[in-house]
Amino acid sequence: MNDRFIVVDVETTGHSVAKGDRIIQIGAVIIENGEIVERFASFVNPNVDIPPFIEELTGITNDMVQKAPTFKELCPELLPLFDNVGFIAHNVPFDFSFLKKQFDLEGYQMPKMNCYDTVELSRLLLPKEESFKLGHLAWQLGLSHDRPHQADSDAEVTAELFLHLLNKLEQLPILTLQQLIPIVRHFRSKLEPMISSFIATKLLHGTEDEEKFDCYRQLALKKRNESVEETSSDKPVTFKDYRNDLLSEKKGLNEAFKKYEAREGQVEMMDEVDHAFHENEHILIEAGTGTGKSVAYLLPAAMYAQEVNKPVVISTQTIPLQDQLLQRDLPLLQKLLPFPVTIALLKGRSHYLCLRKFEQALETVADDTYDVRLMKAQILVWLTETDHGDVEELNLSSGNRGFWFDVQSDSKSDLGKNSPWFSRCFYHRARRRARVAHLVITNHALLLTDLVREQQILPAYSHAVIDEAHHLVEAASDHLGMNTDFVTFSYLLQRIGLDKDYGLFPHFERLINEYKVGNSHLVSEAVSHLQVMKEELDELFRMLNNYVADKSKTVASDVGRISYRYQSFDESGSIWNAILECTMRVHMFMKDITKSLRTIIHQFGEVKDSISYGDHGILTDAERLLEALADEEQTLYELLLEADPDFVYWIEIEPRGAKNATFIYSKPIQVAERLADDFFAKKKSVILTSATLSINGSFDYQLEKLGLFDFGTRVCTIASPFSYQEQAKLLIPTDMPSIKDVSDKQFAMDAAIKVWRIAERKRGKMLVLFTSYEMLKMVYEYIRDLSEMEPMPLIGQGITSGSRAKLIKSFKQAEEAILFGTSSFWEGIDLPGDELTSLVIVRLPFSPPDQPLLQAQLQRAKDEGKNPFMDVSLPQAIIRFKQGFGRLIRTKEDRGCVFVLDRRISTTRYGSGFIKSLPDVPVHEDKLEVLLDLYEDYL
Known part of the structure; x- marks a missing residue:
């Protein structure tokens, strides 16, 4: 094993030495006995022009390298650095091969070295990180990285990252290290000698693994506190009893929040939730953005659960909201409540790792692909730090979904108590926690398993809160479909x-x-x-x-x-x-x-x-x-x-x-009857809440779709605390063509010009929402052509590579950018302050009438003597429009404008329904240039 390493980063004009690309900067750091002992950095004159893209990425210009030494001149100084060292880089295949080929070109030969790839090591040892890019890892680990994409800065931070990873590898329990040996033999990084050395040291000096970890059947798991206390009902405290303390100036909410501002709507919602639970009523609560609805339902729900000594189920549609409830709101609840509150997260069974299957999978490594081997190694490390064994914690490549299927928990292959892993099974542990928790957080899909399965996964419950309730019908439709x-x-x-x-x-x-x-x-x-x-x-x-x-x-x-x-x-x-x-x-x-x-x-x-x-x-x-x-x-x-x-x-x-x-x-085609008979009729009280439930102040559309008309369901609207009169404007350019008068191509061209004019006048961050991918693509391409002279980062769903989360992250990190999105971008995006100052809605969000499910719903409405457009298409579009509008104003400090490029909002009878369903926001109609003058003054 090497005790001396060289960490290298090269900046280049491109990817291929054979095609004439050359090194423009090299940075190197020498590590000896766990410390940085030497540094080398130099610009390199490539004798070719640096492409504009590389200049923009690295900040390295032709002027900066003009008087620098050539690579040939540096070779005699560089080569001695590579004697008897291990070679480290963040993406070894690129840096090592590029360097070797450029040495070959100058007639020099690099010595053979053991390589260590910090991308691979990060995947192995930091399996929960959402990205393995150097910048992200540096930020997460608190490493100084002031000049990303410059070789000296990248090499320095890669060296610090390597030392951190090396330390983590050394701290792993001996069982984990032993299990890693046959897997890492197939890695790019030469880890086997290093791990063998760590094992030998631990065997010689002894370890505290048994005290720190749950070591069982040759696997080391994170030690857990299994003593789950039953929720006590000795001295139940009701919400009404505690309400005054909660709202007092010196205690409760004021004590929990550093800058708490009394929100009438939040208190009103707490009262509504508590009343519905005690009176066994179903209620729809539309709570405007900024109400603080999570705390408003969690507090009375937790107090009711403690009062009756039975769990209350909280259901959401999205994982980000579940994470928010656990990470942000649970600590607040613990501060606010006069008793320790217990919360359990319960997901569908396929989310959890089956330890029996994983143990068995470790027996076959030789025949595995590289991706599967890496995932096995990731899971071994993850087992030493996970409490839940939930796949959502892992950053898996798409190629590993197949392997997860092989090792996920499922009822059909559950050996039950015959399995030696039964007491440690992540899924059964989650269910045990849920049985004794005050609040059980789950998702709509799992909540609805009761509709089609005899076996109940959730603990018996009679009271529930459904957040993001506008998705419940869609979730039920998915669940009952095939x-x-x-x-x-x-x-x-x-x-x-x-x-x-x-x-x-x-x-x-x-x-x-x-x-x-x-x-x-x-x-x-x-x-x-x-x-x-x-x-x-x-x-x-x-x-x-x-x-x-x-x-x-x-x-x-x-x-x-x-x-x-x-x-x-x-x-x-x-x-x-x-x-x-x-x-x-x-x-x-x-x-x-x-x-x-x-x-x-x-x-x-x-x-x-x-x-x-x-x-x-x-x-x-x-x-x-x-x-x-x-x-x-x-x-x-x-x-x-x-x-x-x-x-x-x-x-x-x-x-x-x-x-x-x-x-x-x-x-x-409809789920109202199934929801009514198999869900709402079996529950005593269900709170359904969202920021978008009503249309023009009426809840009838949702009540009908959910099957809640026959239950005497109450409804309640809680206004947003934001001042939309001061914080937002709705702007409708009158010089956009009518959709019916022009082709899609012409409309896209006009829309692109309008979007680019807005972007030119207010450099910043803009979200552009579409109802179809085809229109998005056309507008994106036109704007790309328009922006050639004054480039602005364009991030397009389905065009820019990456998941929705990655696109949003790139958008957040940019100083100015335009983000183009369709359906999934209309909601669930939180971009406060300068992260979003302009929102453009290209078309009113009517679903395409040729979508099969919508077609069937329109036909069913017609057969029942209803107006398919007014009773189906329009309500859906208005709710989606409200969701899109809600992306702009997220805090009391936010200000911004929403441009609607679809003239139908002001030229049709039904268009007023969209505006009436919004908060009280000023509406301005005029030619775009007039609006832009107004817009510029406003911001």
């Missing part, structure tokens, strides 16, 4: 037996020989059926793809898929008949496969007492995979061979994807 696709089938078939290295069938061959039971010809028979079934499925999804391509050219979604709505028994033609026949053949093959595998598994029951724990796990996993495949096939059967008039069915295809890239869906 979907399948070729990739899901393909993965399950591979895992069961078609993949020789990864499937379970090779294990069956061994088990049959080892335990002298079963019939090996059944295995080969099942493999044969699986192979034919895969071929049939491939053909089926290809035929569906062709069928949709012929029938429809409608782009259905933000991801640019083509959709086609169908009713199985109404379709006709030879291709559809071939599709139905193929579906039946798949159904028959599934029966044969199930019969063969169940026979094999059943035969092992004869020797169950002699089967090892590991082999028992293999058989259990096989049953689980078989059941998952059977469920998927049953879904396919119902989607294509059955038809329920209360459901809508559709197929989506990727126009430029693989020929079997086909997705089949069904959803109920």
